[in-house]
Amino acid sequence: MLIYGLTALVGLWTIGTAIARAQVKSQDPKVALVDNCDPTTFNAAVGPNTCVGRGGTTFAEFLAVLFSPLIDNSKVFVGHPAWRFEPSYLDIRVGHTLRLTNSGGEGHTFTEVVNYGGGSIGILNGTDVTRAPECPADPANLVVVAPGDAIQIKGLSPGPHKFMCCIHPWMRGVIDVE
16 A cells, blocks of 8 residues: 555656646746756866856766767757756746746856757767757857846747757757747
8 A cells, every 4th residue: 555655646746846847827937047067077177167056967977968878869969957947848928028047057048949959069969960050150159148147038929939058959948928
């Protein structure tokens, strides 16, 4: 009997966390740009101030899960699950302002795209992924939301809007304006 109770509890927890990740018709629409970079290892590998957060994912751990051994990595990239938009789906009303906050330790973009694709940092894309044209070919031209910064997006037209991070292209979300 205990196993049934635990199974039910885990099921409810799973459903609850999935629901918490989507905001439907929010009166205060917010998206957090999230990561879990470990500053010691990221800064040593990439350069000073690459990561200013307090995360626990080392650079080696980050690289280890970028690509899955279960799929064709030349066509599809997976990315580390701690690098994400939270929530990844948001349903808002016409005229509402979307507030974004970079809650992570690295810079991120929140770039509207027609179709998802690769980003501006080639090594994070896989070997045969086409860069989304909205992501600049030169990473120096990225519009980055720095850690701790917040921005607002106003005036989204009705319908679904796809967004991605042009640095970490597996960070994706949809803002559905009704």
